[in-house]
Amino acid sequence: METIASRALAARKFAKMTQKQAEIASGVKQSSISKIERGDTSRSMSVLALARAYRADPNWLDTGDGPAPWDEVQIRPARDNAHEPPGPYRVTRTPPEGPAFAPQTPGTVPLISWELAGEWRGAESPPRPTLAERWIPCIAHHSAGTYALRVRGDSMTAPHGHLKSYPAGSIIFVDPQHTTPDDGERVIAKLDNDTSGEVTFKVYKEDAGRRWLLPLNPAHEPVRAAFTVLGTVIGKWEDED
Known part of the structure; x- marks a missing residue:
């Protein structure tokens, strides 16, 4: 999908929204949504609001770079990766179900x-x-x-x-x-x-x-x-x- 128009239309359809529903969810006027989908405007500040409403990657909607809404979740590697395993880093009063460390870990x-x-x-x-x-x-x-x-x-x-x-x-x-x-x-x-x-x-x-x-x-x-x-x-x- 090479244009904002085609991506905006596809994202709205994937979100199962009419243009009116998209207007309510995003705050972008229906007439502006229609113009974007017709290709009457190439770039718009409304793209970010529509991306939020469609739960789409705003970079993909704007430029085509990145995962589309229907793609599997893609986790981009951080530029500075500490190589830490995922886990809870905020101690809470409710302990995690499993051990915080492997049993009998030194220290x-x-x-x-x-x-x-x-x-x-x-x-x-x-x-x-x-x-x-x-x-x-x-x-x-x-x-x-x-x-x-x-x-x-x-x-x-x-x-x-x-x-x-x-x-x-x-x-x-x-x-x-x-x-x-x-x-x-x-x-x-x-x-x-x-x-x-x-x-x-x-x-x-x-x-x-x-x-x-x-x-x-x-x-x-x-x-x-x-x-x-x-x-x-x-x-x-x-x-x-």
């Missing part, structure tokens, strides 16, 4: 469930790929067996900006080889007398031989029952809103 850790965290033995029992929601990078220095958890509930959401806060949905990285935390460190712990095996995320507190677990949210009560530290939090990832 990554498994994002696991809270139930699994209660049974975790770190490097002694490396996770099967199917046990992790996905594998994500951990830039903090960490030992083998480190894992990630998605925070649930609001007990570790600080009421003001003077403390680190861990809102629901944020991700924490836990090193299970650090089981003797210092006062004030964030830990994952299991209550010794809780037969359900439930795991909790709190601030570790120690004073004069007494140990307890403190929530950052004052609406929740401290935990003063006997507990076992399963790991220390070494980092956090929080999505942008």
Whole structure:
């Protein structure tokens, strides 16, 4: 198709539009559309508006260069190609269905469930790929067996900006080889007398031989029952809103 007229007519027909419908969709007057299709005008600022209405490549409609609307989708290589594979580059609160990295990729850790965290033995029992929601990078220095958890509930959401806060949905990285935390460190712990095996995320507190677990949210009560530290939090990832 060597002329704008023939391309404009073919594109409109392919879009299954009358000239009147094209006028409504593009804002170009029907008389102008008719002139373009008759070849009474060789170039027009209306071509871009018509290309949008017809879902056609404006360069093709104007010059004939490029894919026609009925061609298969053609992806032109960029001039500066970084050779990056396609994928999501914006972290969202809803994780992708598949793993972000191949299981056990160096420098990554498994994002696991809270139930699994209660049974975790770190490097002694490396996770099967199917046990992790996905594998994500951990830039903090960490030992083998480190894992990630998605925070649930609001007990570790600080009421003001003077403390680190861990809102629901944020991700924490836990090193299970650090089981003797210092006062004030964030830990994952299991209550010794809780037969359900439930795991909790709190601030570790120690004073004069007494140990307890403190929530950052004052609406929740401290935990003063006997507990076992399963790991220390070494980092956090929080999505942008």
